[in-house]
Each structure stands twice: as C-alpha cells, then as structure tokens.
Amino acid sequence: MDFSYSPGELAFRDEARAWIEENLPGDWGSEKWPIPEDEEGQERAMREWGRKLYQGGWAGITWPKEYGGRGATPIEQFIFQEEMAAYKTPPTQNLIGVGMAGPTLMAWGTPRQKAAHLEKILSGEEIWCQAFSEPNAGSDLAALETTATPHGDGYVVNGQKIWTSVAHRADWCLLLTRSDPQAPKHKGLTYLIVDMKSAGIQVKPLRQMTGDAEFNEIFFTDVRVPGENVLGQEKNGWAVAITTLMHERVNIAALLYARIKQTLNDVVQLTRRVCRNGRPLCEDPIVRRKLARFYASVESQRLNNLRMRAHLKATDDPGPIGSTFKLIWACANQELLELPVDILGPYAELLPGSAAHNTDVDLWMKHFLRSRANSIEGGTSEILRNIIGERVLGLPR
Amino acid sequence: MNLEWTEEQKILRESVARFCRAEVPVEAIRAMADGAEGLSDPLWRKIADQAWLGVLVPEEHGGLGLGVRDLAIILEEMGRALIPGVYFSTVALGTPAIVLGGSEALKSRWLEMLAAGEKKATLALLEEDGQLGAAHVQTRATRRNGGFVLKGRKFFVPDLDTADVVVTLARAKDGVTLFVVDTKAKGVSIEKNRLADATSRSGQLILRDVEAGADSVVGEEGEGWEIVEQVLLVANVGIAAGSVAAAEHVLERAVSYARKRIQFGVPIGTFQAVKHPLANLFAEIESARSAYHYAAWAVDAGIEDARRAVAVARLTCTDAYRNATLVSLQAHGGIGFTWEYDLHLHLKRALHNQYFLGVPSDYEEIVACEALGI
Numbered sequence: 116m117d118f119s120y121s122p123g124e125l126a127f128r129d130e131a132r133a134w135i136e137e138n139l140p141g142d143w144g145s146e147k148w149p150i151p152e153d154e155e156g157q158e159r160a161m162r163e164w165g166r167k168l169y170q171g172g173w174a175g176i177t178w179p180k181e182y183g184g185r186g187a188t189p190i191e192q193f194i195f196q197e198e199m200a201a202y203k204t205p206p207t208q209n210l211i212g213v214g215m216a217g218p219t220l221m222a223w224g225t226p227r228q229k230a231a232h233l234e235k236i237l238s239g240e241e242i243w244c245q246a247f248s249e250p251n252a253g254s255d256l257a258a259l260e261t262t263a264t265p266h267g268d269g270y271v272v273n274g275q276k277i278w279t280s281v282a283h284r285a286d287w288c289l290l291l292t293r294s295d296p297q298a299p300k301h302k303g304l305t306y307l308i309v310d311m312k313s314a315g316i317q318v319k320p321l322r323q324m325t326g327d328a329e330f331n332e333i334f335f336t337d338v339r340v341p342g343e344n345v346l347g348q349e350k351n352g353w354a355v356a357i358t359t360l361m362h363e364r365v366n367i368a369a370l371l372y373a374r375i376k377q378t379l380n381d382v383v384q385l386t387r388r389v390c391r392n393g394r395p396l397c398e399d400p401i402v403r404r405k406l407a408r409f410y411a412s413v414e415s416q417r418l419n420n421l422r423m424r425a426h427l428k429a430t431d432d433p434g435p436i437g438s439t440f441k442l443i444w445a446c447a448n449q450e451l452l453e454l455p456v457d458i459l460g461p462y463a464e465l466l467p468g469s470a471a472h473n474t475d476v477d478l479w480m481k482h483f484l485r486s487r488a489n490s491i492e493g494g495t496s497e498i499l500r501n502i503i504g505e506r507v508l509g510l511p512r
Numbered sequence: 513m514n515l516e517w518t519e520e521q522k523i524l525r526e527s528v529a530r531f532c533r534a535e536v537p538v539e540a541i542r543a544m545a546d547g548a549e550g551l552s553d554p555l556w557r558k559i560a561d562q563a564w565l566g567v568l569v570p571e572e573h574g575g576l577g578l579g580v581r582d583l584a585i586i587l588e589e590m591g592r593a594l595i596p597g598v599y600f601s602t603v604a605l606g607t608p609a610i611v612l613g614g615s616e617a618l619k620s621r622w623l624e625m626l627a628a629g630e631k632k633a634t635l636a637l638l639e640e641d642g643q644l645g646a647a648h649v650q651t652r653a654t655r656r657n658g659g660f661v662l663k664g665r666k667f668f669v670p671d672l673d674t675a676d677v678v679v680t681l682a683r684a685k686d687g688v689t690l691f692v693v694d695t696k697a698k699g700v701s702i703e704k705n706r707l708a709d710a711t712s713r714s715g716q717l718i719l720r721d722v723e724a725g726a727d728s729v730v731g732e733e734g735e736g737w738e739i740v741e742q743v744l745l746v747a748n749v750g751i752a753a754g755s756v757a758a759a760e761h762v763l764e765r766a767v768s769y770a771r772k773r774i775q776f777g778v779p780i781g782t783f784q785a786v787k788h789p790l791a792n793l794f795a796e797i798e799s800a801r802s803a804y805h806y807a808a809w810a811v812d813a814g815i816e817d818a819r820r821a822v823a824v825a826r827l828t829c830t831d832a833y834r835n836a837t838l839v840s841l842q843a844h845g846g847i848g849f850t851w852e853y854d855l856h857l858h859l860k861r862a863l864h865n866q867y868f869l870g871v872p873s874d875y876e877e878i879v880a881c882e883a884l885g886i
Contacts, residue, residue: 116521116581117514118809124513190513383884397886400873407876410883411803411824418802425515436802439795497784503794504787508767511782 118421120194127191131173131198138167139202158284161208165239168207174237175213182221182233189424193369200373211281212236212243214366216289216308219359223347228308232287244285244311246276246333247356254498256291257300257353261335263292263307270294270307272315272338278492282318282331285311290340291356294349304352308344315339325484363493364440365433368423371444372416378451378482379413382406385455385479396458405454412447419443435507442499445489452486455479515805517585525585531562532593538854541594545710545857549674551598560629565603568611568746573623579812580746584753584804591754592761594857596711601671602626604750605743606633609679612746613690613731613739622677622692635743636666636680636693636717637869644870646688646737651719653682653689659725660684662691665718670868672702672715679730680717687734691724698722709860712868741819745811747869748822752804752829755865759797759829759836762858766790766840773845780843789839793832800825800832823878830872833862 120128140163168174176192178184187195207213217236220229235241252259261274272292282288288309295303311318315338320328347355383406386397396402419436426434456463462476463483490496504510517525535558544552559565567583569575576582583604590599607626610618610633625631639650651664662682669678672695680693693700699722704715731739767790770781780786807825810818837859841848848855866872880886 116517116805116809117813118806119813120513383886387886403880403886404873404876406884406886407879408827410879411827412799414821414824414883415799415803415828418806419799421513422515422798422802422805425513429516435794436798439798442792443795443799497788500788500791501784503791504781504784508763508790508794510767510770510787510790511779 124191124194127187128194128198131195134171134173135198135202135204138171139204140164160205162239164205165208169238175217178217183237189427193420193424196369196373200377209236209239209242211245212241215245215359215362216243218362219346219355222358223355241286242281242284243287243289244279244282245289246279247291248278249275250277254495259291259293261292263294263305269339269341272335272340274335276333279331279333280329282333283320287311289359291352298350301353302350305349306346306352306355307340308346309340313338325481364437365427368420368440372420375416375444375448376413379409382451382455385458389458409451416444438503438507441493442496445496448489449486452483456483521582521585524582525589528586528589532589536593536595541711544596550671550713551596556629559599565629566627567603568608569623569627573619573627575623575627580749581808581812584749584808587750587753588757591758594711594861597713598632598671598674600750601634602632604747605635606677606679608743608746609635609690609730609739612742617727618730631676632674633677633679634669634671634675636669636678637740638668640665640667642667644874649681649683649688651682653684659723662719662722662724665716667716668714669717671713672717673704673713678717681736681740684733688736689733690730690736690739692728692730693722693724709864711857711861712864744869745818745822748826749808749811751865751868752807752825755829755833756797756800756804758858759833762836762840763790763793763797766843769844786843790843793836793839796835797832800828803828820879820882823875827872827875830866834866837862
C-alpha cells in the first residue's frame with residue numbers, strides 16, 4: 116500500500132509538465148472558465164490543441180506503442196490528466212475517438228480497419244462520435260430500433276439516434292444497429308463504423324435546457340454502409356458495445372475528477388468573495404462544513420481513481436470500484452452545483468443583458484442547469500445502481 | 513504506486529480474521545457487553561499471546577515494530593467482529609502517546625509491559641464540555657517539589673475502568689502537557705459511564721491533588737497537544753479502519769438477507785427500492801475505503817498532509833458505517849429492530865465511533881482550514 120509515485124511515474128509527470136508549459140496556448144490558464152464563448156472559437160482551439168498533443172506524442176497516452184500511442188499505464192494517464200487540469204489546458208476534442216473508438220477498434224477491428232483509422236484518430240484528422248441511444252432505447256439500450264438491413268455485400272441503415280455528442284463535427288460514427296429483427300434483443304445487434312459524409316445522414320442539433328446544443332439527433336435514411344465496416348462480427352454488436360462502454364468508464368473517470376476538483380475550487384473562491392452581514396461566506400460555519408464535505412467527496416474520487424487504475428494496471432480490469440465512479444460523481448457534482456446558485460440567490464437568475472448581470476452569475480446558473488443531466492447521461496444513476504446491485508453485490512434481477 | 517497490501521499484511525489479516533471467528537463469536541461479544549469488564553481477561557491474554565498488543569511498539573522494547581497500516585488491518589477485523597475497545601485504547605491511544613512522545617526512560621518503563629499485555633493504558637483527552645482542542649483543557653498541573661500536582665476532571669475517558677495507566681492532558685505553566693498517571697495513585701478516582709454502545713466503556717477520571725513526578729511527563733512541558741495530535745492521527749486511522757470494515761460486514765448482511773427474504777413471491781432484493789440503497793452504500797463504502805487506505809499510508813510515510821488525509825478518512829468512514837447500519841436496518845425490516853438481532857450493536861458502535869475523540873464538525877474544521885485554506 117504505497118501511494119507515492121514511483122521514480123518512473125515522477126519522471127513521466129515532469130516530462131508532461133515541461134511539455135505542457137512549453138506548448139500551452141497563450142490565452143489559456145486564466146481565471147476564466149477555459150472555453151471560448153463561441154462555437155467556432157471552441158472548435159478551432161480544440162483542434163489546434165489536439166494537433167499539438169499529437170505532435171508531442173501525448174494524444175494516445177495509454178494506447179500501445181504499436182498503434183502510435185505512448186504505452187503509458189492507467190496511473191500515468193491519471194497523472195497526465197491532473198497536470199492538464201492544473202494548467203487548465205483546453206479540453207481534448209476527440210475524447211470519443213481516442214478514449215472509445217480507438218480501444219474498440221484495437222479489440223475488435225480487422226487489420227484493415229485499424230490501419231485505416233487508428234493513426235487518423237490520434238492525429239485528430241478523424242473526429243468520432245458514438246451513436247447508441249435512441250428515442251425509444253435509453254436505459255434499455257438493447258431495445259434499439261435503428262435497422263441495418265443486409266443488402267448486397269453491405270447494409271442499408273434506417274433509423275434515428277439521439278443524444279449524440281459532437282456529431283455535428285464528427286467524421287466517423289460508432290453505430291449500434293439491429294440487423295436481425297427476429298433474434299432475441301441482445302443477439303440481433305450489429306456494430307458498424309460509419310462515415311458521417313455518407314448520403315442519407317442528417318445531423319440536427321438538440322438544444323438543451325441550458326440553451327446550448329452539445330448533443331444532436333442523427334437521422335439515417337437509406338444510408339449504405341459497406342460490409343467491411345462491421346466491427347466485430349455481424350450480430351455480435353452487444354459484446355462490442357460493452358467494450359466501448361468499459362473504456363468510456365475508465366477514460367472519463369480522470370476527466371470527471373479533474374472537472375469537479377476545479378468546480379470545488381471555484382465554489383470556494385465564490386464563498387470568499389460573497390459577503391453576508393459583512394463577513395465572507397467562507398467564514399460561516401454551515402458553509403464551512405458543507406465545503407469540507409465536498410472536499411472529502413472530491414478527494415475520495417481522486418483516490419477511487421487511483422485504486423481503480425492500480426487494479427486495472429495489475430489485472431486489466433477496473434474492478435468493482437469502476438462501477439461506482441460515475442454514480443458517485445453525478446451525485447456529488449449535482450449537490451455541489453446547488454451551492455453557488457443558492458448563494459447568489461436572485462442574482463443567479465439574471466440573464467445576460469440584465470443591468471446587474473455579470474459573467475460570474477451567468478456561469479453558475481448554466482453549470483447548475485447542466486449538472487442536472489449528470490445523473491441521466493452516460494448511463495442513468497438508476498441503471499448504474501442496478502449494475503452495482505446485480506453484478507457487484509449479486510442481488511437478484 | 514502500488515495499492516496492494518503486502519503478503520505479510522495479507523497473512524496478518526487472515527490470522528486476525530481467523531482469531532475473531534474462532535474466539536469472539538457474537539455470543540461472546542454480547543456476554544462481554546453485559547459483563548462488568550468490557551473485554552474478558554482470557555480474551556485479553558489470547559490477544560497478548562498473538563503479539564498484537566505490541567504492533568506499534570519498537571522491537572527493542574519488546575514489540576513488533578510495525579506501522580499504522582498493520583495496526584489498521586488488525587482493527588479492521590476487530591471492528592468487523594465488534595470487539596470491545598480495550599485493545600484499541602491500549603494499542604491506539606495509550607501506547608502511541610509514549611512511543612511518539614516519551615523519553616527513552618519512559619519508553620523503557622512502560623512499553624514492554626504494554627506490549628506484553630501486563631498493563632492496560634488509555635488516553636484522557638476531553639473534559640466536561642466534551643470539545644476537542646488544547647483550549648478546552650482545564651485540568652491543572654501545578655509544580656511542586658520538582659514534580660507536579662494534578663487537579664481536575666477528565667471526561668469520556670475510553671476503557672478507564674480497566675486501565676492501569678492513563679495518559680492525561682493537563683495545563684501546566686508552559687502550556688498543555690501530557691502525564692502518565694497510574695490509576696492506583698493516591699487522589700485518583702473514577703466514575704463509570706453507561707453507554708448506549710454496550711460494547712464500549714468510558715468514564716470520568718477525577719484527579720484530586722494527584723502527585724505526578726517529573727519523570728511521568730510525556731515529552732516536554734507544553735508539548736502535550738502536539739503529541740496528542742500525532743496520537744490522534746494513529747487513532748483516527750484506526751477508527752476509520754474499524755468503521756469501514758464493519759460497514760462492509762453490515763452491507764454483506766443486508767445483501768444476504770435481501771437475497772433470501774421472500775415477499776410477494778420473490779426475494780426482496782429484486783425490488784429497486786431495496787437494491788438501490790444497497791448499491792449506493794457499496795459506492796459510499798468503497799470511497800471511504802479509498803480515503804482510509806490513503807490516510808494509513810500518509811501517516812506511515814509521514815507526509816505533510818497526513819492530518820487532512822486522516823480527517824477525510826475519519827469523516828467518510830464513520831459516515832459510511834453509520835449509513836450502512838441505517839440502510840441495513842431498513843432492508844432487514846422488523847427483524848433488524850429486535851434486541852436479539854446484532855444490527856443494533858453495530859448501529860450503536862457506529863454512533864460511538866462518530867462521537868469518539870471529537871465529533872464530525874471538529875474534523876470538518878480541520879479539512880476546511882488545511883485542505884481548503886478557509
């Protein structure tokens with residue numbers, strides 16, 4: 116039981132730190148939330164940063180060297196993420212490509228598929244999205260209805276996907292379809308990789324309650340997909356999808372921790388600025404107790420990350436703790452983001468354009484609203500509790 | 513980074529677990545809870561024979577010279593089995609005070625006897641206001657004839673009735689100071705408390721002009737609180753360890769009950785209203801375990817932020833234990849509410865752990881100051 120970093124891990128951290136210092140774009144790292152206001156500015160910044168990461172050899176930290184990755188351990192991946200967060204670097208654009216599409220291709224792809232895509236995913240030339248959820252298949256994913264009908268040596272895809280992040284920028288898509296409507300629901304699925312420029316694909320942004328449009332709907336109308344784009348085998352889609360979701364779990368854990376840690380720092384700063392009865396709120400005993408509890412939760416998430424990663428490194432499996440991460444984070448983030456709006460009170464409601472409005476206020480309301488999706492996106496908290504209850508604790512279904 | 517226990521630690525855990533299963537079934541716990549002395553003498557001798565009383569005592573003083581992580585493993589298994597606190601008081605309170613703060617003379621005088629189980633020790637920390645902190649120490653230590661005279665009342669002293677020596681905080685001219693007080697000394701008397709947690713014992717130590725020689729001072733005059741802070745690091749890792757393991761045990765009991773209890777023709781564990789609170793509990797306990805592992809390492813490694821790491825571990829582990837008993841009770845339904853069923857023993861121990869050696873707000877304040885800088 117030794118939480119200190121090994122000499123190798125320390126050398127890795129120093130190398131990462133030195134590289135980030137040298138390559139961090141000048142505008143970043145200020146006190147502001149580090150995302151440009153406008154959509155185009157965001158995309159440009161993220162693409163540029165992605166290219167730099169690739170050139171520096173930091174795009175695929177845990178990817179094996181044979182696929183152009185750094186071959187680093189899951190612990191080192193966490194170290195890198197912590198350093199990125201400490202320097203408030205821009206977010207990475209191709210999270211789905213590098214974190215989910217790549218590992219799924221490595222596990223199930225043909226040599227040809229790997230050769231066609233892996234390098235381009237790392238370089239950021241191919242942005243990927245993941246189209247699993249449908250209007251009638253949310254928590255019950257295996258009930259999905261988008262069909263892939265065999266036709267010639269390929270398929271014709273028809274249907275609708277929803278909640279697809281970055282689809283509007285994506286070049287390629289991980290698509291889970293039903294190719295055999297007669298088979299039992301988990302057994303009739305086929306996993307395809309689809310070129311987003313294919314004829315018959317329409318992407319519509321989905322405006323969410325924050326006012327932003329992070330997600331999309333994708334409509335597939337008679338989209339031709341060649342047979343060589345099956346990932347894994349036909350009707351083996353469920354197993355391939357599980358691989359994608361396993362990698363999602365590990366990859367987002369470090370990112371989610373980095374974000375909630377930053378949010379807590381920002382909330383603490385807010386309680387220093389806002390005064391009640393002439394005293395900063397951070398001196399109020401109830402606020403102090405709450406903040407201390409949030410710190411305990413965030414710190415536990417850091418340590419859960421390390422325990423999960425140590426387990427992953429030793430056994431190639433994240434272990435039971437891996438199933439808890441997103442559930443814990445969602446509860447904690449929602450609870451944490453209630454505090455700033457409660458503190459700001461009537462100011463929290465002001466929209467841009469109001470006389471007394473300022474950007475600080477705007478961000479907190481937006482973050483509060485956005486956090487309500489945390490217990491829904493990427494597996495609802497109810498589904499995650501079922502998974503823990505049934506697969507980890509062994510309770511009956 | 514290597515987050516596995518060592519092979520030796522795994523063996524230690526297995527032997528403590530085996531010992532607890534064989535020697536301390538819950539019937540024995542209940543008998544001790546109802547009895548006068550808290551932990552029976554034969555059991556104390558058997559624990560001493562295992563050398564576990566000397567876990568933190570350096571080898572040159574007859575101990576095992578092991579670390580806080582090893583102590584934590586023993587306390588995990590003892591917490592799971594609900595073993596009363598006498599072991600804890602001697603090994604995690606009295607002994608570390610002397611190991612961490614005592615002069616060579618003091619160590620030579622006490623440690624061998626403590627490691628062998630010939631003497632039992634404890635720590636007198638709180639006073640009538642029940643609050644943690646040097647400012648709350650009112651007991652006086654007045655210099656007289658090259659030594660001191662102690663006068664005051666110490667409250668909630670754990671396992672006081674069976675202790676031979678009490679490491680006691682008192683205020684001297686140069687500040688709060690630690691003394692080793694013999695419970696048989698002239699002027700010492702004790703009052704026993706009856707606690708809701710029948711497996712724990714505490715009492716008031718009444719000092720009426722008790723003479724304490726200069727050689728009974730632990731560390732230097734005025735250093736008492738500093739030493740106590742070090743002792744609290746060890747003790748709170750111990751509380752965290754015992755709490756988290758007991759929480760796991762209580763969760764296991766609830767899961768096993770939910771699998772076999774049939775209502776409406778199915779095991780109640782099929783219902784999400786039962787399943788989901790148990791899933792939440794698993795997540796909470798795993799987080800608490802992470803915090804405790806880190807704290808145990810941090811104390812052994814002597815890293816700078818050990819104090820806040822220990823505060824986080826103590827808060828999260830005692831919370832997890834308390835929640836585990838409450839959720840488990842609800843999952844069990846009526847049977848869990850009975851005196852015959854063991855769950856209430858854990859519930860009361862969980863509460864005891866939360867209010868023992870300070871309360872949650874004391875540790876939240878440490879986190880607010882040291883981790884958040886507010």
